[in-house]
Structure formats: structure tokens, C-alpha cells
Amino acid sequence: MANFEKKExxxxxxxxxxxxxxxxxxxxxxxxxxxxxCMVIRPYGYSIWENIQVELDKMIKALGVxxxxxxxxxxxxxxxKEKEHVKGFSPELAVVxxxxxxxxxxxxxxxxxxxxIMYAMYAKWLQSYRDxxxxxxxxxxxxxxxxRTYLFLRTTEFLWQEGHTVHETHEEAMKMVxxxxxxxxxxxxxxxxxxxxxxxxxxxxxxxxxxSSYTYEILMPxxxxxxxxxxxxxxxxxxxxxxxxxxSQDKKSYMPYQTSWGFSTRSIGALIMVHGDNNGxxxxxxxxxxxxxxxxxxxxxxxxxxxITKAEETKEKLKDFRVEIDLRQExxxxxxxxxxxxxxVPLRLELGGKEIKDKKxxxxxxxxxxxxxxxxxxxxxxxxxxxxxxxxxxxNKSKKFTLDNTREVKNxxxxxxxxxxxxxxxxxxxxxxxxxxxxxxxxxxxxxxCLSLEDMDxxxxxxxxxxxxxxxxxWLFGQAY
Ligand SMILES: [Zn+2]
Numbered sequence: 001m002a003n004f005e006k007k008e009x010x011x012x013x014x015x016x017x018x019x020x021x022x023x024x025x026x027x028x029x030x031x032x033x034x035x036x037x038c039m040v041i042r043p044y045g046y047s048i049w050e051n052i053q054v055e056l057d058k059m060i061k062a063l064g065v066x067x068x069x070x071x072x073x074x075x076x077x078x079x080x081k082e083k084e085h086v087k088g089f090s091p092e093l094a095v096v097x098x099x100x101x102x103x104x105x106x107x108x109x110x111x112x113x114x115x116x117i118m119y120a121m122y123a124k125w126l127q128s129y130r131d132x133x134x135x136x137x138x139x140x141x142x143x144x145x146x147x148r149t150y151l152f153l154r155t156t157e158f159l160w161q162e163g164h165t166v167h168e169t170h171e172e173a174m175k176m177v178x179x180x181x182x183x184x185x186x187x188x189x190x191x192x193x194x195x196x197x198x199x200x201x202x203x204x205x206x207x208x209x210x211x212s213s214y215t216y217e218i219l220m221p222x223x224x225x226x227x228x229x230x231x232x233x234x235x236x237x238x239x240x241x242x243x244x245x246x247x248s249q250d251k252k253s254y255m256p257y258q259t260s261w262g263f264s265t266r267s268i269g270a271l272i273m274v275h276g277d278n279n280g281x282x283x284x285x286x287x288x289x290x291x292x293x294x295x296x297x298x299x300x301x302x303x304x305x306x307x308i309t310k311a312e313e314t315k316e317k318l319k320d321f322r323v324e325i326d327l328r329q330e331x332x333x334x335x336x337x338x339x340x341x342x343x344x345v346p347l348r349l350e351l352g353g354k355e356i357k358d359k360k361x362x363x364x365x366x367x368x369x370x371x372x373x374x375x376x377x378x379x380x381x382x383x384x385x386x387x388x389x390x391x392x393x394x395x396n397k398s399k400k401f402t403l404d405n406t407r408e409v410k411n412x413x414x415x416x417x418x419x420x421x422x423x424x425x426x427x428x429x430x431x432x433x434x435x436x437x438x439x440x441x442x443x444x445x446x447x448x449x450c451l452s453l454e455d456m457d458x459x460x461x462x463x464x465x466x467x468x469x470x471x472x473x474x475w476l477f478g479q480a481y
Contacts (some may be wrong), residue, residue, distance in 0.1 A: 002019075002340060004255065005226035007131045008059075008166075009022055009023065009026065009278070009280060009342060010022045011278045012221070012277055012278050013130075013278055014109075015018075015221050016118070016221055016273070017222075019149075019276070019278075020151075020269075020273060020276075021150075021151065021282055023272065023280050023342065024045075024151045024152070024272060025339045026342060027044065027149075027279070027280060027281050027334035027342055027343045028044045028045070028383035029041070029042060029043045029044055029045030029048070029151075029152075029268070029272070029281075030042055030045045030152060031150070031151075031210065032149065034226070036072070036149070036156075037145070037146050037147075037149050037155060037156030037157075038149075038153050038155060038156050038157050039151050039152070039157075041091065041159070041265065043151075044289055044343070045268065047051075047289035048211070048271070048283070048287055048288075048289060049146045049159065049265055049268060050142065050265065051191075051286070051287040051288075051289065052187060052191065052268075052287055052441045053139065053192055054185050054193070054206065054286075055181065055286075056161065056188060056263060056384055057139075057161075057317075059183040059186065059187070060135055060137050060161070060180075060183065060340045061065045061086035062149065062165060062168060062181070063135070063176070063179055063183075064133075064135050064470050065136065065137045065163055065165065066135060066136060067136075067137050067138060067139065068136045068137070068138055069090055069118060069138055069140065070114050070118050070121070070138060070140075072110060072111055073096065073108040073109065073110065073111070073117075073256040074108065074109045074110075074111050074114075074117045075106050075107075075108060075109075076095070076106055076107040076108070076109055077106065077420055078116040078117060078120055079093075079109050079116050080291075081116060081241040081242065081255050082116070082128060082209045082237060082238055082241050084208050084237075085115065085116070085208045085238075085328070086208075087208060088207070088208020089113070089144070089208060091145075091362055091419045092144040092146070093109050093110075093144075093145065093146040094109070094110040094143045094145055094156075095107050095108070095109055095110070096108040096110065096258060097110075097432060098238060101354060102112060105176040105229040106245075107157045110143040111140075111142050111143065112142055112143060112144045113142060113162060113260075113262070114138065114140070114142075114162055114164070114207065115164065115234075115236070115238060115260055116242075118136070119164075119238050119239075119242040119244060120242060120362075120381055120414075122134055122164075122166055122242070122244050123243050123245075125241045125243045125298055126244055126245070126246050126256070127247065128247050129168060129234045129244055129246055129247065129248045129249060129254075131157075132166060132167060132246060132256060133165055133166055133167045133168070133172065133176075133412075134164075134169050134368040135163075135165045135176075136163070136165070137161055137162065137163040137164070138161065138162055138163055139159075139160075139161045139374055140159070140160070140161075140162070141157055141158065141159050141160075142157070142158065142160060142162075143157050144156065144158075145382065150269070150316065151269070151271030152266060152268045152272070152467075153226075153266055153270075153427070153481060154481075158263035158264050158265050159264065159265045160206075160262050160263060160264065160265065161262065161263055161438045162260060162261070162262045163180055163259070163261045163262070164258070164259070164260045165258065165259045165260075166239075166244065166256045166258050167256055167257045167258070167259070168246075168248075168254075168257070169257065170235070170254060170257045172232075173233060173235075173257035173258065173259050174233060175219050176232045176259045177214055177232065177261070177269055178214070178231070179229045179466075180231040180257065180259070180261035181198055181214045181215075181216065181229075181231040181261070182198075184198075184228065184229035184231070184261075184395060184464060185215050185216055185227075185261055186456075187263065187267075188216055188218070188228055188229075188267070189395060190286070191284065191286045191287050192267060192270070192271050192284060192287060193275065193284040193286075193392075193394035193395040193398060194228070194270060194271065194274050194317055194395070194398050194400035195218075195401075195402045195403075196216045196217050196218040196219070196228055196394060196402065196433065197216070197217045197402075197425070197449070197450060197452045197476060198214065198215070198216050198217075198450075198452065198453050199214065199215060199217065199449075199450030199451050199452040199453055199455075199456070199476065200212060200213070200215075200271070200450055200451050200453070200456065201214070201215055201450055202432070202434070202437060202448040202450075202451075202475070203434060204434050204438070204447075205447060205448060205449075205450075206218030206232070206435055207230060207232045207260075209234065209235060209237055209238065210232035210233060210234055210235075210237075210260075211232075211235035211237065211469050212232070212233045212234045213231070213233075214230065214231045214232070214233075214450075215227050215228070215229070215450050216228040216229050216230075217229045217425075217447075217449045217450050217476065217478070218270050218274070218402075219401065219402045219405055219424060219425060219478070220270065220273050220274065220481065221273055221274065221401075222423075222447065223405055223422060223424045223479075224423060224478070224479045224480065224481050225425065225449050225478035225480055225481065226266070226269075226270050226481045227259075227480065227481075228266075228267060228481070229263040229267070230261065230262060230263065231259070231260075231261035232259060232260050232261060233257075233259060234257075234258040234259060234260060235257060235258070235315030235400075236255045236256070236258075237327045238258055239255045239256055239257070239258060240255065241477075244256060244258075247470075248457050255408065259395055259476070267399060271283070271284075271287075272399055272478065273400070275394055276344070276464055278341030279338070279342060280341055280343065280344055281342065281343060281344025282344050282346075282366055282367055282394065283344035283345065283366075284346070284386075284390070284394050285347075285387040285390055285391050286389050286391055287327065288322070288344065288345060288346055289324065290296070290319055290323070290324050290343075290345045290347070291321045291322045291387060292318060292322070292323045292346070292349055293313050293323075293325075293326055293340045293345045293347075293348050293349070294314055294315060294324070294326065294327045294349045294351060295325075295333070295337070295348060295349065295350050295351065296308060296310075296311045296325065296326070296327070296351045296352070297333055297350060297351065297353070298329055298333075299352070299353070301353060302352065302353040302356075302465040307351065307352075307353075307355075307356070308325075308327065310351060310356055311325045311327075311351055312318055314351065314361070314379075317379060317380065318379070318380070319385060321383065321387075323352075326405060330430075334480060341366060344366060345366060346365070346366050346367070346387060346390050347363060347364070347365060347366065347383065347386060347387060347390070348363070348364040348366065349361055349363055350362040350363075351360070358373075359375065359376050360373045360374060360375055360376070361373070361374055361376065363382065363383070363386065365386060365390060366390070367390050367393055368393075372386075375461070384447055402425070405423075405424030405425060406424060406425040406427060406476070407420065407422070407424060407425070407426055407427070408426075408428070408474070409426055409427070409428050409465065410465075411465055412427075412465045412466055415428060415440075415444065415446075415465055415477070419444040419445065419446050419479070423478065423479055424448075425477070425478050425479045426446065426447065426476070426478065427455075427474050427475070427476055427477075428465045428474060428475065429460075429463055429464055429465055429467045429471035429473070429474055429475075430448065430465065430466070430473075430474075430475045430477075431466075431467055431470065431471045431472055431476065432465050432470075432471070432473075433464070433467065435474050436464055436466035436467050439466060440465075440466055440477070445479045446477040446478055446479050447478070447479075448475045448476070448477055449475075449477060449480065450475070450476055451473055451474075451475050451476070452476055455473060455474055455475075456473070458473070458475060459472075460472060460475075463472070
């Protein structure tokens with residue numbers, strides 16, 4: 001491992017993007033590769049993804065959805081079937097033209113998402129109403145060509161899950177769309193400790209080929225917004241072009257309703273950005289690969305073996321948690337503290353001669369550096385309490401930041417001023433005409449991020465901040481990542 005001093009880490013408060021790239025590499029979450037646009041997710045980063053996966057997978061299965069796997073290649077003709085869909089994805093497709101040394105008769109697209117390849121199979125599998133609902137999810141990788149790489153946040157290949165369901169009624173499909181979105185909200189709030197707004201996308205911002213798209217929108221520390229996960233009502237659009245039909249009880253043929261929804265490794269980018277500080281990462285305990293790091297304080301006056309035995313006993317006591325012991329002896333104690341702070345481990349347990357003599361442990365929190373000394377008999381309870389407090393504290397902080405940076409404006413002048421000075425989320429009346437949305441984007445870089453679920457059913461009346469025409473709802477605007 002490369003030796004590094006704390007001072008080498010770029011300060012988050014000085015240069016967010018420099019800090020971000022610096023900390024991702026130094027904490028060994030991910031790295032650049034010889035393939036432009038692609039990244040390696042290293043074990044420490046991958047383990048965060050696994051912790052997210054375990055929880056999200058449980059939630060997905062609780063909806064009755066089962067996992068499966070479909071091919072990475074999609075024949076070009078299949079992808080081209082749904083016009084809006086292919087138009088939306090065309091600029092970012094990777095295409096295979098040669099296979100086994102021969103020019104292919106039909107080009108193969110490396111999946112940018114799997115609607116088309118899955119629905120070609122659904123059309124074959126679906127015969128009768130008894131086959132419904134079809135509830136399938138896959139955990140896989142997808143490819144969307146990117147010109148610039150931003151580890152986790154913008155890479156050509158990334159990992160995600162994509163759920164694809166088929167239902168008899170639109171009502172049933174909409175329930176799935178909302179349940180899937182609600183799962184994403186739970187993952188963000190309860191596990192990643194990231195506050196955000198669940199809402200519906202505008203026509204211009206929705207998924208290519210969807211009737212409507214739902215999203216969880218997050219505010220990043222530079223006051224730009226990130227789409228955290230999306231869930232789509234596909235209506236019967238894909239059913240029509242893929243000829244997906246079933247015979248109902250009345251012996252007549254019907255077209256079903258479909259949904260698709262996805263959550264990706266981009267979320268790890270949000271996690272790093274939202275919580276970290278000048279000293280490095282701060283990981284919420286629930287998804288942190290290591291929740292407690294035990295650091296034995298080696299020195300001349302202490303029996304090394306005795307200290308290691310004690311550290312191992314302590315680890316055993318804490319076996320309900322993800323615990324590791326730092327046994328490196330070639331590094332100084334101070335160096336190790338910096339290293340674990342940089343890696344964002346929520347709780348540090350220091351163990352030295354004094355602790356052993358007093359039968360006490362020193363615990364130091366990563367989020368606020370608070371140090372407590374506790375008796376051995378109180379270890380388990382205290383650790384649990386502190387980890388819960390860190391988890392909740394991070395969410396509270398993220399919520400406060402989001403709410404403090406959500407500003408309601410009455411006119412376009414105010415809107416422009418806020419976009420220049422603060423950015424963040426701006427809440428404003430919009431007439432829902434795409435032309436106003438486009439003009440606002442051109443002039444301020446802000447796009448509609450969503451109409452929050454909370455504001456969807458409110459009966460309001462106002463004037464569109466751009467054209468002054470009547471508007472019924474206040475939308476959230478922001479500059480997207
Ligand atoms: Zn307007």
C-alpha cells in the first residue's frame with residue numbers, strides 16, 4: 001500500500017470534484033483502467049455494492065419478483081422496434097459488428113438496458129391470463145457510451161438491477177411502479193442515509209419509451225442534482241411493438257401493461273459525495289464494509305501477543321458487527337488513524353496498555369470525532385447505540401442540507417439569481433409546456449427534476465415562471481449531473 005499523509009488528500013471544501021476523485025482512488029473504492037470510460041470496482045467499493053444488493057434484493061423479492069438473467073447482446077432489429085426508445089439510446093450505444101472473425105449479418109447492441117431483449121421473450125412466454133403477472137428482475141451490467149469518465153457517477157459500463165414486470169391492469173402496474181420507487185426511497189433513506197425527493201418526471205425528462213417515469217432526486221454538495229433511481233410506467237407501448245398478448249377468461253385477446261425500474265452503482269457516487277468530509281469518506285454503518293475497526297496501540301511497554309489476543313477477544317465479542325483488526329506494525333498509530341478516517345469506517349476502537357489496565361475501551365466516532373471510554377460490560381450496547389446515532393445523524397444532516405437548499409421562487413428573475421448563486425432545488429410554478437422547460441434549460445442550465453409526490457395531488461393555481469400562463473403545480477428544478 002502506498003504511504004500517504006493526511007495532507008495529501010485534496011480538501012472537499014476547496015475542490016469537490018478533485019477531492020472526490022482523490023478519495024475514491026485512495027480509499028481503494030475504484031480505479032481507472034486501460035479501457036477508457038470503464039472502471040474497476042475494487043473489493044472495498046464492491047463490498048458497499050454487495051451490502052446494498054443484499055437489502056434491495058430482499059425488498060424486490062418481497063414484491064414477489066424473481067431474479068433471472070438475459071443476454072448482454074441485443075439484435076439491432078429488436079432494439080429498433082420501439083421508436084422513442086431507440087432514439088433515446090442511439091447516441092450512447094456500443095455495437096458489435098464482427099464475431100468470430102466474421103462480419104455479422106445483423107449487428108448486435110451491447111445492452112444499454114434490457115427492455116427489448118426481455119420483451120421479445122415475454123411475447124413468447126405469455127399465453128394466458130394465468131401466466132400473469134410476470135415479475136422478473138436481473139442484476140447485471142449495462143453499457144452506455146460516455147465521453148468523460150467520472151468514477152461511479154459516469155462510466156460507460158455500470159452495474160445495476162433492472163426489474164421488468166407485466167400485469168393485467170394498468171392499476172396493478174402502477175402499484176408496482178410505486179412499490180419499486182418506494183424501495184429505492186427506503187434504500188436511500190434507511191441505508192445510504194441520503195434524503196431526496198420522490199416524484200414524477202416531465203415528458204422531456206422521462207425514460208425513452210415510457211408513458212411516465214418516477215424518480216428519487218438527490219442534492220449533491222455542489223448543489224447539482226442527481227437522479228438516484230427510476231421506475232417507469234411503460235403502459236402498453238412495448239406490448240404493442242413486441243406483440244405481447246394474452247387470452248383472458250372471456251377467451252378474448254388482450255394487451256398487458258408493463259413496468260421497468262432500475263437502481264445502479266451510481267448510488268455509490270452519491271454516497272461518497274454526500275457524506276464525506278475533508279478527512280475522507282464517512283460511510284453510514286448499515287452499508288459500511290467495516291463498521292468497527294479495532295486498532296491495537298503497539299509500543300515498547302506492552303506485550304504484543306497479549307494485545308493481539310485481547311483485540312481478537314474484542315472482535316469475537318462484537319461478532320454481530322462487521323469488525324476488522326488493524327495489525328499493521330510497520331505504520332505509526334497516527335498514520336493508521338488517518339487511514340481509517342479516510343476510508344470512512346464509522347467507529348474506531350482503540351486498544352492499548354491503558355485500556356487493558358482500566359478494563360475499558362476507547363471508541364471514536366468518524367462522523368464527529370467524539371471519543372468515549374466505556375467499561376467492557378457496556379461494549380455491545382454502546383456500540384449499537386453509537387452506530388444507530390451515526391446512521392440517523394447522517395440522514396438528518398442530508399435532510400437539512402436538502403431542505404435548506406430547496407427554495408421556492410415566484411418569478412423568473414429570482415429563479416435566475418438563485419441558479420447563479422446557490423443552485424440547489426428550486427420550486428416553481430411551471431405550465432408544463434415543454435417549450436418553457438427548454439428555454440429555462442437554455443438560459444439557466446436548470447431542468448425540471450421532478451414533480452414531488454407530495455405536490456402531485458395538491459390543488460394549487462399560479463403563473464408559470466417563464467410564460468406567465470396558468471400553472472397548476474409547482475415543479476422542482478435543478479442542474480442535473
Ligand atoms: Zn410556461
